[in-house]
Amino acid sequence: MSERPRKQIHLAAHFPGVNSTTVWSDPESGSQTDFASFVHLARAAERGKFDFFFLAEGLRLREHRGRIFDLDVVGRPDSLTVLAALAAVTDRIGLAATLNTTFNEPYELARQLASLDHLSAGRAAWNAVTSPDAFTGANFRRGGFLPPGERYRRAEEMILVVRQLWDSWADDAVVADRHSGEFVRDGGVVPFAHWGDQFSVSGTFDVPRSPQGQPVQIQAGDSDEGRELAAAYADVIFSRHAGWGSGRRFYSDVKGRLARYGRKPDELKIIPAATVVLGTSAADAEERARHIHRQQVSPQGAIAFLEQVWGRDLSSYDPDGPLPDIDPDVDGTLSITRGRVRHEKDPLAVAASWRELASEKGLSIRELVIEATARTAFVGTASEVATLIDDHVQADAADGYILVPHLTPHGLDDFVDQVVPLLQERGVYRPDYSGPTLRDHLDLPRPASGA
Amino acid sequence: MSDRRAPGRQLHLGVLLSGAGHHPAAWRHPSVRAQGLFEAEGLVAQVQTAERGTLDLVITDDRFSRGDERRGRVQGRLDALLALARVAPVTTAVGLVPTVDVTHTEPFHVSKNVATLDLVSSGRAGWRASLSRTEAEARLFGRKPVATLAELTDEADEVVDVVGRLWDSWEDDAVIRDQPTGRYLDRDKVHYVDFEGRFFNVRGPLITPRPPQGQPLVVIDAVSPPTVQLAGRRADIALIAAADVDSAGQLSEELRALAAAAGRPADALTVLAVADVVFGPDSAKAAAERRVLDSLVMPDPADDRLAGSLDYVGSPIGFAGLAADWFRAEAVDGFVLRPALLPRGLDQIVDGVVPSLRASGVFRSAYTERALRHRFGLEHPPNRYAAAAGTGAGAAEAAEAAR
Numbered sequence: 088m089s090e091r092p093r094k095q096i097h098l099a100a101h102f103p104g105v106n107s108t109t110v111w112s113d114p115e116s117g118s119q120t121d122f123a124s125f126v127h128l129a130r131a132a133e134r135g136k137f138d139f140f141f142l143a144e145g146l147r148l149r150e151h152r153g154r155i156f157d158l159d160v161v162g163r164p165d166s167l168t169v170l171a172a173l174a175a176v177t178d179r180i181g182l183a184a185t186l187n188t189t190f191n192e193p194y195e196l197a198r199q200l201a202s203l204d205h206l207s208a209g210r211a212a213w214n215a216v217t218s219p220d221a222f223t224g225a226n227f228r229r230g231g232f233l234p235p236g237e238r239y240r241r242a243e244e245m246i247l248v249v250r251q252l253w254d255s256w257a258d259d260a261v262v263a264d265r266h267s268g269e270f271v272r273d274g275g276v277v278p279f280a281h282w283g284d285q286f287s288v289s290g291t292f293d294v295p296r297s298p299q300g301q302p303v304q305i306q307a308g309d310s311d312e313g314r315e316l317a318a319a320y321a322d323v324i325f326s327r328h329a330g331w332g333s334g335r336r337f338y339s340d341v342k343g344r345l346a347r348y349g350r351k352p353d354e355l356k357i358i359p360a361a362t363v364v365l366g367t368s369a370a371d372a373e374e375r376a377r378h379i380h381r382q383q384v385s386p387q388g389a390i391a392f393l394e395q396v397w398g399r400d401l402s403s404y405d406p407d408g409p410l411p412d413i414d415p416d417v418d419g420t421l422s423i424t425r426g427r428v429r430h431e432k433d434p435l436a437v438a439a440s441w442r443e444l445a446s447e448k449g450l451s452i453r454e455l456v457i458e459a460t461a462r463t464a465f466v467g468t469a470s471e472v473a474t475l476i477d478d479h480v481q482a483d484a485a486d487g488y489i490l491v492p493h494l495t496p497h498g499l500d501d502f503v504d505q506v507v508p509l510l511q512e513r514g515v516y517r518p519d520y521s522g523p524t525l526r527d528h529l530d531l532p533r534p535a536s537g538a
Numbered sequence: 539m540s541d542r543r544a545p546g547r548q549l550h551l552g553v554l555l556s557g558a559g560h561h562p563a564a565w566r567h568p569s570v571r572a573q574g575l576f577e578a579e580g581l582v583a584q585v586q587t588a589e590r591g592t593l594d595l596v597i598t599d600d601r602f603s604r605g606d607e608r609r610g611r612v613q614g615r616l617d618a619l620l621a622l623a624r625v626a627p628v629t630t631a632v633g634l635v636p637t638v639d640v641t642h643t644e645p646f647h648v649s650k651n652v653a654t655l656d657l658v659s660s661g662r663a664g665w666r667a668s669l670s671r672t673e674a675e676a677r678l679f680g681r682k683p684v685a686t687l688a689e690l691t692d693e694a695d696e697v698v699d700v701v702g703r704l705w706d707s708w709e710d711d712a713v714i715r716d717q718p719t720g721r722y723l724d725r726d727k728v729h730y731v732d733f734e735g736r737f738f739n740v741r742g743p744l745i746t747p748r749p750p751q752g753q754p755l756v757v758i759d760a761v762s763p764p765t766v767q768l769a770g771r772r773a774d775i776a777l778i779a780a781a782d783v784d785s786a787g788q789l790s791e792e793l794r795a796l797a798a799a800a801g802r803p804a805d806a807l808t809v810l811a812v813a814d815v816v817f818g819p820d821s822a823k824a825a826a827e828r829r830v831l832d833s834l835v836m837p838d839p840a841d842d843r844l845a846g847s848l849d850y851v852g853s854p855i856g857f858a859g860l861a862a863d864w865f866r867a868e869a870v871d872g873f874v875l876r877p878a879l880l881p882r883g884l885d886q887i888v889d890g891v892v893p894s895l896r897a898s899g900v901f902r903s904a905y906t907e908r909a910l911r912h913r914f915g916l917e918h919p920p921n922r923y924a925a926a927a928g929t930g931a932g933a934a935e936a937a938e939a940a941r
Binding site for chain 1: 565566567568570572573576577578582602603609610611612613614615616617619620621623624625626627628642643644645646647650651653654655657658660674675677678679680681708712713715717719720721722723724725728737738739740741742743745746747834835
């Protein structure tokens with residue numbers, strides 16, 4: 088029996104924006120919002136032949152204890168506008184943005200994404216996320232109009248309508264025959280009408296079918312509903328499962344859902360988020376990782392993090408002192424932080440397990456938060472990291488990784504210079520782009536239009 | 539600040555770009571490559587030409603309709619703001635003004651998107667507020683029925699207002715990166731907007747830091763009684779449709795009076811006349827070119843938001859003379875041209891009109907500033923929330939800047 092050919096690794100780069108991975112306090116950390124920073128990271132990723140460059144979204148500034156949260160990077164430009172600009176200074180790398188399905192309308196999302204696909208010659212991708220809350224809604228006309236239980240239904244309906252718009256122009260609709268005066272051929276553009284729960288829209292779409300047919304669809308759901316939505320609609324799924332065991336379980340679960348939708352395993356690429364720390368030796372890398380983890384959790388940040396679990400004001404506690412004796416206020420944990428995607432389990436259970444960990448290892452508050460939260464997925468020399476990534480992908484823990492640098496914008500330079508060549512040498516990573524579009528890089532078929 | 543009557547007062551010149559050109563038959567002209575209408579390269583080349591001619595700005599047109607479904611006309615377009623974002627990094631000085639809908643677009647999105655265009659263009663952005671007037675466009679969104687012009691204009695007033703407030707919600711120096719206190723941001727320098735209007739409420743702050751210009755330029759078409767009022771109150775640049783120098787002068791006076799009545803400083807408002815131009819080596823040849831286009835497809839004034847604009851058919855030098863006359867008569871501060879054919883019309887403007895205007899001493903030979911506000915005589919504005927909070931410039935300046 089012949090060996091399965093080695094899987095090709097897919098890599099992407101995430102310019103993190105608002106998050107706690109970024110160490111803004113490091114002197115080597117650049118501007119989080121200057122266009123030049125985006126250019127540097129996108130070009131570095133393209134130099135590394137990455138599949139795509141990704142920007143997230145957040146439509147209201149995070150708040151903690153009723154005030155704007157000021158400890159992490161805050162403030163981001165509009166993703167699609169930045170990506171359109173990056174299309175001018177890059178050539179092949181995909182350009183992906185998170186756009187939520189709650190505070191956007193299908194017609195405008197469809198035209199913006201199709202426009203980006205045209206403007207970038209076929210490199211656009213959309214990460215569809217749901218955003219249910221009234222907190223974000225305060226910035227929008229209808230406020231928090233969407234009951235939380237409906238958010239996946241709205242997301243699904245949004246995706247369907249957007250695809251219907253993209254497909255309403257045949258690929259060959261534009262004939263532009265100057266002699267006959269026919270610009271669009273008969274039947275080349277089909278009007279649309281959708282009367283559904285979430286949207287009742289009709290008319291004709293005004294953007295010709297774009298180079299990829301449909302921009303690439305990304306999703307990031309971890310819940311059962313989210314995984315199912317991805318299995319039905321997504322070309323790429325992000326995940327938080329960069330580890331070996333949890334990665335393989337997630338992979339097997341999600342790929343196992345595809346057959347029901349008539350899809351082959353290859354048609355959905357699983358791409359967990361991962362961080363990398365390189366060193367001159369394994370010990371050096373570990374030391375660097377420890378240093379970064381300390382940088383990622385400032386004393387003030389540690390207290391704020393604890394407050395998210397305890398749901399109460401802990402400002403009187405010393406970050407270098409022991410954990411609070413008092414119990415979390417479970418109601419408080421629901422409201423103490425707003426505008427942030429959280430994956431908290433039962434706060435009492437978390438607090439208990441943290442107390443145990445802290446007492447077992449003699450950890451202060453700050454040390455505990457670092458221990459419990461700061462993570463780097465791949466730590467080692469360039470050769471070790473290349474091996475780790477390759478092994479993970481070949482063992483179906485992932486189809487690739489989206490890398491989040493802790494320093495913006497230079498944080499992936501070393502990876503591109505040192506690790507990518509090793510992956511190329513192993514024959515598991517492209518020496519160069521083979522085609523112009525993101526679908527080419529992801530090895531995805533181009534959907535036919537309906538018109 | 540530019541004084542209309544000061545010696546050395548300079549004429550402002552821009553172009554309004556729409557597909558293959560303003561004439562509906564433009565795409566059929568042999569000089570036009572229609573497939574290029576949906577690619578970046580054609581627009582990039584046009585804007586770079588405009589920059590070569592030291593034009594003040596380019597405006598890209600946009601609306602939600604497919605374009606005319608009648609035979610012989612272009613159908614389809616790209617989002618105007620994203621198209622100019624694509625152009626921004628490969629240009630350096632020309633102003634970039636996309637047309638942006640205010641009726642169906644969330645004001646929060648308008649504000650962050652234009653702020654971002656300003657960021658990626660290093661302070662060269664403006665935006666042209668556009669009302670959506672048709673039932674068909676309303677059905678594309680299915681959120682609300684089509685409204686009367688008066689209501690649309692009232693809503694637009696609120697949108698322009700809150701977009702500007704959101705731009706001020708971050709003070710220029712809000713990002714402090716203070717390691718000792720662990721603070722990335724000085725949150726006293728980021729302000730809730732708490733806008734409560736007839737049409738919507740917005741809490742804020744914006745998610746995007748203050749744009750490089752502070753307040754990118756607002757362009758409004760002053761083409762009906764309600765929109766003339768709106769422009770007088772809110773516009774940095776008002777576009778007018780006037781076929782002769784006298785009616786242009788009257789409209790300009792009316793707009794300036796409205797601006798004064800709204801408590802705005804003198805010269806806060808620039809008035810530019812839109813002109814449709816067909817150029818040829820002489821009037822006869824230009825007219826012949828125009829007849830050829832008309833024979834293919836007749837323009838329909840009912841389609842045109844700026845119907846009644848000056849309609850010039852002749853030589854570039856002739857137009858330069860006319861423009862200089864209107865300018866010296868103080869009927870307008872300049873023009874926004876709609877070339878019948880693109881890119882040919884733009885080449886004719888840059889190679890024919892511009893040199894003649896320069897020779898008359900009324901138009902720049904080189905850019906002396908990058909920020910679009912400075913080009914129109916407007917200073918970097920103080921932040922209205924900073925002054926109120928006492929964390930920035932004085933209250934007096936803020937009161938002046940706030941409208």
